[in-house]
Amino acid sequence: MASRRARLFTLCFALIVLFNLIWFHDKLLSWAVQRELFDVSLSLEPDRVHNVEVVVASLSHEDTRWLSIYLPEWKTNIYVADDPNAPLTVPINKGRESMVYLTYIIDHYDQLPNNIIFMHASRFAWHNDDPDYDAIPTLRNLRIPYLQETGYVNLRCVWVIGCPSEIRPVEDEVNKDDTHPMTKDIYKQAFEELLPELPMPAVVAVSCCSQFGVTREAIRHRPKEDYLRFRQWLLDTPLEDGRCGRVFEFAWHIIFGKEGVFCPSAGECYCKVFGICGLNCSDSSCDDRYILPTYSNLPAGWPRIGWSGEARNFTGPLA
Secondary structure, eight states, rough: HHHHHHHHHHHHHHHHHHHHHHHHHHHHHHHHHHHHHHHHHHHHHHHHHHHEEEEEEEEOOOOOOOHHHOOTTTTEEEETTHHHTSSSSSSSEEEEEEEEHHHHHHHHHGGGOOOEEEESSSOOTTTSSSOOEEEHHHHHHOHHHHHHHHHHEEESSSSSTTTTOOBBBBHHHHOSSSSSSHHHHHHHHHHHHHHHSOOOOOOOOEEESSSSEEEEEHHTTTTTHHHHHHHHHHOOOOHHHHHHHHHHHHHHHHTTOOOOOOOOOOHHHHHHHOOOSOOOOOOSSTTSOOOSSSSOOOTTTTTTBBTTBBBBOSOOOOO
């Protein structure tokens, strides 16, 4: 009987030890997996955080605090184009955002980060490619590895406005209205002055509105002297502010090495640039990702209040 009890005790003890070994092994494995994932996140995070800068073209009345509140991990360079005493400003407030972008490139050419996002100052704006016209999801969803792969991405996927064939430089110059020339009417001459080394594209198209990401390598495939020359052209041109800014709006993608027509299908763009895949798309748009508003000014109270004063079910953050 004693021998049987001893064997039973030994068996129970062995089972307890085995149970604890299994429990400890599972814990150890779980900890190892979590640690591996943590290490991977650490290895990826510096590439996204420390090598991305945002360049913002703003005016003195615009509130840019949302960038530091919601995107504190990215360094921001906020230029105030109409304030000569601002910490970051431009030689003259001309050419809309293009003067800011060129000034940043010129001043930082030798110390550029890996990835630069060029954008306007407003969080909510009619041209932001988001159902709420909100820039925060656009920036948070931006796939930096894809930017690094391709060198340049537009922050707008929908084709309206600018694609698929906004400007036909040769045809438009011939048929221009000399009394009220549009950007397309003067684009050919401006292109020849800015980029004389390139053949004239038959068609120029890119989705509006001069908000994009670009890599250091794409910028540096041109010498710094080119950007100095571009800015001098802005300073010297008799074209008014909006017109010369629009010339650059339809030239940035070409400056950074893309073809005259840069209009990837909307579905491909949303998936590759922002990781939003599986949408129901035509070439030019996807589901209700973007609806061109009737007016360029969003209504007071947006995004909580809609165009007719109705309450909107906005679920994003608001400070």
